[in-house]
Amino acid sequence: MMASHYYPVCPEPERTMGIVPHTDPGVLTILAQDDIGGLQVKHTDEDGASYWVDAKPLPGALVINVGDLLQIMSNDKYKSVEHRVVMNLREEPRVSSAIFYNPGRRGDSVFYGPLPELISSENPPKLAAGVSTKEIMSSSCYSGGDGDVNGGDELTPLRKH
Ligand SMILES: O=C(O)CCC(=O)C(=O)O
Ligand SMILES: [Fe+2]
Numbered sequence: 036m037m038a039s040h041y042y043p044v045c046p047e048p049e050r051t052m053g054i055v056p057h058t059d060p061g062v063l064t065i066l067a068q069d070d071i072g073g074l075q076v077k078h079t080d081e082d083g084a085s086y087w088v089d090a091k092p093l094p095g096a097l098v099i100n101v102g103d104l105l106q107i108m109s110n111d112k113y114k115s116v117e118h119r120v121v122m123n124l125r126e127e128p129r130v131s132s133a134i135f136y137n138p139g140r141r142g143d144s145v146f147y148g149p150l151p152e153l154i155s156s157e158n159p160p161k162l163a164a165g166v167s168t169k170e171i172m173s174s175s176c177y178s179g180g181d182g183d184v185n186g187g188d189e190l191t192p193l194r195k196h
Pocket of ligand 2: 059
């Protein structure tokens with residue numbers, strides 16, 4: 036699926052958000068952004084303190100986001116990082132385009148979990164298996180779920196510990 040975002044010029048950027056904090060629900064997102072900026076990713080220190088870091092636009096560079104489903108399939112190795120878009124004072128609109136590698140809409144008949152090849156006694160499953168595509172995709176803010184709007188870890192219900 037492809038989506039393009041248009042963020043108009045905003046006279047009071049501190050009073051609103053381009054996109055609220057969320058994680059992408061699918062496998063991977065490939066994002067092209069123009070040179071305006073505004074995308075931020077949440078970084079959490081080893082001591083648990085977290086803060087937002089600008090993903091500064093680089094000419095010709097694509098941003099690759101790991102999604103929730105890849106975090107599940109990789110048994111928590113690759114993290115689906117929370118991100119958001121803030122508005123800024125530049126008097127130019129911002130445009131970004133994203134390609135989402137999402138599972139097909141096959142209802143509840145396909146289930147995901149950590150890949151069996153990755154599981155061993157040294158690497159036990161950290162996330163529950165048997166999650167349906169519907170559950171994954173409906174947790175996203177794109178489908179009417181709240182995404183990570185409340186700042187929570189989207190995968191908490193799946194965690195084994
Ligand atoms: O516009 C951006 O830079 C980010 C868009 C985004 O996070 C998304 O489409 O999921
Ligand atoms: Fe996103």
